[in-house]
Amino acid sequence: MAKSVALEIGEEGLREALNGLLKKLLAMGVVDALLVPLKVPAGNSVVQALVTQVDMLKDAYPLAPVMPVNSARIISSMTRLSSSEKKIGVVIRPCELRALVELVKLKQASTQNMLLIGIDCFGTMSVNEYDKFAQEHIPSTAGFLKLIGENSIVREACQVCEYFSPLTADITIGLIGMDLSKEILILANTAEGEEVLQALGMEGEADSGVSSRRDEAISQLSAEREKKRDEFFERTNAQVYGLEKLLTTLSLCIGCHNCRDVCPMCYCKECFIDSPTFEWGADKYLEWATKKGALRMPTDTLLFHLTRLQHMVTSCVGCGMCQEACPNDLPVFGLFRMVGSKVQKVFDYVPGRSVEDELPLVIYKERELEWLTNY
Amino acid sequence: MDNVEKDFEPVFVGFFCNWCTATASDVAGTSRMQYPVNVRPIRTMCSSSVDPLYVLRALLGGADGVMIGGCTPGDCHYVSGNLKERRRIVVLKTILNTLDLEDKRIWLRWISAAEGRKYANTMIEITGKLKAMGHNPIKDYWSI
Ligand code: SF4
Numbered sequence: 001m002a003k004s005v006a007l008e009i010g011e012e013g014l015r016e017a018l019n020g021l022l023k024k025l026l027a028m029g030v031v032d033a034l035l036v037p038l039k040v041p042a043g044n045s046v047v048q049a050l051v052t053q054v055d056m057l058k059d060a061y062p063l064a065p066v067m068p069v070n071s072a073r074i075i076s077s078m079t080r081l082s083s084s085e086k087k088i089g090v091v092i093r094p095c096e097l098r099a100l101v102e103l104v105k106l107k108q109a110s111t112q113n114m115l116l117i118g119i120d121c122f123g124t125m126s127v128n129e130y131d132k133f134a135q136e137h138i139p140s141t142a143g144f145l146k147l148i149g150e151n152s153i154v155r156e157a158c159q160v161c162e163y164f165s166p167l168t169a170d171i172t173i174g175l176i177g178m179d180l181s182k183e184i185l186i187l188a189n190t191a192e193g194e195e196v197l198q199a200l201g202m203e204g205e206a207d208s209g210v211s212s213r214r215d216e217a218i219s220q221l222s223a224e225r226e227k228k229r230d231e232f233f234e235r236t237n238a239q240v241y242g243l244e245k246l247l248t249t250l251s252l253c254i255g256c257h258n259c260r261d262v263c264p265m266c267y268c269k270e271c272f273i274d275s276p277t278f279e280w281g282a283d284k285y286l287e288w289a290t291k292k293g294a295l296r297m298p299t300d301t302l303l304f305h306l307t308r309l310q311h312m313v314t315s316c317v318g319c320g321m322c323q324e325a326c327p328n329d330l331p332v333f334g335l336f337r338m339v340g341s342k343v344q345k346v347f348d349y350v351p352g353r354s355v356e357d358e359l360p361l362v363i364y365k366e367r368e369l370e371w372l373t374n375y
Numbered sequence: 376m377d378n379v380e381k382d383f384e385p386v387f388v389g390f391f392c393n394w395c396t397a398t399a400s401d402v403a404g405t406s407r408m409q410y411p412v413n414v415r416p417i418r419t420m421c422s423s424s425v426d427p428l429y430v431l432r433a434l435l436g437g438a439d440g441v442m443i444g445g446c447t448p449g450d451c452h453y454v455s456g457n458l459k460e461r462r463r464i465v466v467l468k469t470i471l472n473t474l475d476l477e478d479k480r481i482w483l484r485w486i487s488a489a490e491g492r493k494y495a496n497t498m499i500e501i502t503g504k505l506k507a508m509g510h511n512p513i514k515d516y517w518s519i
């Protein structure tokens with residue numbers, strides 16, 4: 001059972017209260033560094049930054065509704081070769097955390113010596129949208145979150161996300177169902193999380209009424225989101241079901257492979273599509289062209305997307321970064337998430353649910369799926 | 376059966392494990408069993424060396440179907456390659472099926488080295504099924 005402590009929000013507001021907590025973590029040496037969203041000194045952007053100096057945290061916006069990069073990619077590039085020797089606290093959104101769990105299982109990242117601080121997520125905006133938004137609004141975190149609640153200005157991926165609270169964090173910043181001007185919940189989900197709360201002097205259990213308010217709000221929001229997700233799948237289906245429709249959708253693809261480059265689950269150093277297997281001479285292209293009379297160039301749009309699906313879709317966490325990166329706004333998020341949900345269901349697998357759940361394509365059972373070889 | 380294409384001879388790619396299905400095809404041949412010639416066999420070292428990428432490559436390249444032949448469970452020379460391949464092919468079929476892309480053009484079969492008859496029958500069966508399905512519609516698009 002998680003231990004939860006209430007954090008009072010004073011006059012100074014939500015952001016300051018949270019930043020106070022982060023400052024303490026760093027100042028007391030509970031962590032040596034923090035990976036946390038900071039506002040850049042030039043511009044309005046809020047980006048992930050690795051912070052080692054306490055005073056830098058005055059620019060921390062841990063709840064700013066924007067996610068320029070899925071942090072799992074950042075953590076993977078920091079720890080793929082070896083895990084961190086110093087303690088790093090990581091402020092992370094639920095979909096980033098789920099992607100990180102997948103990458104750990106794939107041996108592409110290590111969470112050793114990391115304190116995972118997951119936040120309840122109200123959704124994030126596209127980088128551009130956030131920039132416009134931040135120009136117009138006083139960057140008070142509670143203000144952001146209020147606006148988000150009232151408008152659907154968050155990305156589509158977030159609107160249909162049912163995993164808006166972190167599944168595997170050491171510490172969870174509990175916001176859902178809370179009166180953000182009064183108090184929020186800090187939950188310790190692991191032994192390490194509990195030790196940290198103790199070190200911070202956060203003793204005493206939160207009022208059970210407060211914790212159950214969050215639990216209720218979560219289950220209500222889950223149900224709403226699941227409904228939205230299913231409606232979204234229906235709309236997506238209408239765009240991609242059947243060869244003609246899928247090709248119509250993919251006809252806008254320019255083959256930039258951005259969707260792959262930003263995807264946390266596409267971790268290969270060399271993608272199949274960039275490998276020598278896919279280098280052909282003119283004669284080969286001509287041979288293909290001759291078969292059909294013409295050949296779309298560059299080739300292999302459908303092959304790229306289907307193979308990418310095959311390689312990553314058991315682990316697709318639905319972060320929607322793919323869609324953000326697409327220059328032509330193809331509905332790739334819907335395509336990948338919808339197919340992902342079908343495939344994941346076959347193995348009763350939820351990406352990022354637990355480091356213990358083994359990857360579906362790594363394990364097997366002697367007796368299973370026997371229909372396949374009889375068909 | 377009006378819409379069966381007249382005189383349609385399907386072509387399908389067979390990825391055959393060296394230790395079983397490929398040998399079974401030799402057995403079928405040396406025993407002079409009759410079966411249709413629509414398969415284009417490719418020998419692999421194990422069914423698990425067939426990344427679904429190659430199955431897709433064949434189908435998008437215009438093959439009407441693909442069959443992967445592996446060792447019966449328990450007999451894979453690399454212990455469990457065939458069982459891992461089974462999961463991958465289930466993923467592939469689920470992806471294609473979700474998008475209505477005719478996953479039924481893909482077969483995974485266990486045919487052990489001595490089963491020449493099973494090999495020949497499988498060739499007959501797949502050729503027949505593909506004839507009934509007609510040509511792979513992907514061939515109609517140059518813009519894939
Ligand atoms: S495919 Fe898209 S939604 Fe899925 S993990 Fe990759 S970037 Fe995120």
Ligand code: SF4
Pocket residue numbers: 252253254255256257258259260322325326327328329330332
């Ligand atoms: S980002 Fe968009 S245009 Fe680029 S490869 Fe992906 S789907 Fe195609």
Ligand code: FES
Pocket residue numbers: 392393394395420421422423444445446450451452453454456457
């Ligand atoms: S050796 Fe035949 S399937 Fe693995």
